Amino acid sequence: MKTYDEKHIKNVVLVGSAKSGKTTLAETMLFEAGLINRRGTVEDKSTISDYHEIEHERGNSVYATSLHTEWRDYKINLIDTPGLDDFIGEVASSIRVCDTAVMLLNAQYGVEVGTELLWDYIDRYQKPTIIAVNQLDSDKANFSQTIEEAKKFFGPAVTVMQYPLNAGLNFNCIIDLLKMTMYKFPAEGGKPEKLPIPDSEKGTADQLHNELVEKAAENDERLMELYFEKGNLDEDELREGLKIGMMKHQVFPVFCLAAKKDMGSGRLMGFIDNVAPSSVDMPAELLENGKEAPCDPKGPTRLFIFKTLVEPHLGKLSFFKVISGEVSVGQEFTNEKTSTVERLNQLFIADGKNRNAVDKLKAGDIGCTLKLKNSYTNHTLNFKGASGSIAPIKFPHPKVRVAIIARNKQDDEKLSEVLSEIHMEDPTIEVEYNRELKQVILHGQGELHLSLTKWRLENIYKMQVEFIKARIPYRETIQKAANSSYRHKKQSGGAGQFGEVFMKIEPYFDGMAPLKEFPVRDTETHELAWGGKLVFNNCIVGGVIDARFIPSILKGVMEKMHEGPLTGSYVRDIRVSVYDGKMHPVDSNDISFKIAGMMAFKEAFHQAEPQLLEPVYDVETTVPDEMMGDVMTELQSRRSIITGMDNRSGFQVIKSRTPLAELDKYFSVLRNISQGRAKVSIEFAEYAPVPGELQRKLTEEHQKELATESH
Structure with missing residues (x-):
């Protein structure tokens, strides 16, 4: 195989929503270049790109697939990426290493939900971008509306370089504004005939050509001067200006495609060769x-x-x-x-x-x-002479979670090793060994993403695993102050155990007034690893408890805060004041006061109106207008509070606060409601009180679990 130099290698990533035709375009580009003799189809499961068994089962891309084609003394490396949000990690890594992004828009649907997520990565890395309007041979194709939506979404950088003469079922002509030529394709597609632009289109073509020239000229002073001097730019000057504009992210050229019929792909490849930057042109x-x-x-x-x-x-x-x-x-x-x-x-x-x-x-x-x-x-x-690590790809945070167990307990250690390896392969799968919940939690981008991981475990690693519902990391606190005392006394011959503690507990919040009821000798504030604070006041006077036993009381309190009385969850935001007690000159020791402190805290907690808290997330759901009502109904059925609504690029954005316990299966339900056209982002917001009826239910369930374990 020929070795190409750095100036003749173009790295291109194909991105777009599901069903926008990325895999079909990749197949057509390979066919056009003569690298394959016949074009496969997604329907027949015969494409070069979607070759994995799971992709054949699903009928769409799951992995980013590397390909290459050779076109007129240039090598074009292609990466065909998935269109579903679940596999955004594959897209993020591909965008990072490629030098040009080709954003495919389906002419039937225009700018679809999910495009924003793709654009975030293209924009973050400032990748030169070509917009390819595909499926212009569909009966619902609407080029004008697609361009209007693209300009609204991507901004004024959207620059029409081609437009279709007759989008729809009879599509076969493209007007090219760079070459000022009409390409007419045979009915079955393939090599087009180059024809003069029809008289009926000259006015439109001239106007759009002038806009193209102005867009190319405005990105470079020399070209602007030439434009003012000549009133136009020749084809080479246009290419130069367009390349500069693409590099500055101020020009996104628009191309026309019917990839399934092999219409327009050759012209796109020619533009990639001649204009799209190579890695040597890009910033270091x-x-x-x-x-x-x-x-x-x-x-x-x-x-x-x-x-x-x-x-x-x-x-x-x-x-x-x-x-x-x-x-x-x-x-x-x-x-x-x-x-x-x-x-x-x-x-x-x-x-x-x-x-x-x-x-x-x-x-x-x-x-x-x-x-x-x-x-x-x-x-x-x-290699020798090089040092330092390339700044890593920043992958998105996970959205969904599930607990995983090996069906055969003997595989637990192997499962741990395999999951660690899977995370190294796919950083968007995060593995959490949660001591609090006593579960191994898998975090991913969506239910499909997690299902793929399970498929890989079972089919590649030959491990039988089961997904179960992940427990919720609840928190416990109190709503009012309470006093309690506890005497720990144990006599078993010889030295015994004795410790008595009097304690007051209160709900804690930042900025609360200092304790006035008792003299405070010392205060310790502990930032808890699980969130919130414990403030511990030593109010002992007169030596009723020796100072050396105070840390033991704190240790007992802290131990109980690791396992709250309601559901065994972590406790947070409490102020504890130890103000009295008794000790024995012989029998008192650290363990005695640790137990006394723990039990005094437990009794006070039950008297202080315990409150269970649950994690609540800010959820942003983006859907087409016509689906907003169904999504609102679904959110409200999940105890969501709607916090706002917005219109963004023709889509409705519903903002809500939703408990984590209610997000289970939300993504799969939403996909069904929206036919896969919705997008969700979530971010932790706060811990909020659980409704009383649900708190009683969860507390009862915990007590039953404890009773079962004790038997």
């Missing part, structure tokens, strides 16, 4: 220490792993970008994170499940290798 990558790592073919060799995948019968595949230098088979690299040495025994260019062996790859290229021992996603491999 940043290292974690703040220094720059430019794409320099003569610099020290540095690789950045952006994706890790374990495949059955093959092992671990590591996908990387050559940040600088040149990588060859047999080279040894140092992993900057683990300080281990990795030898690259094989190098490949990936085309779906097909891997093409190569001897070397140059700066800016994307490749993969097999069976690295200690290297995973976000790791940097440095």
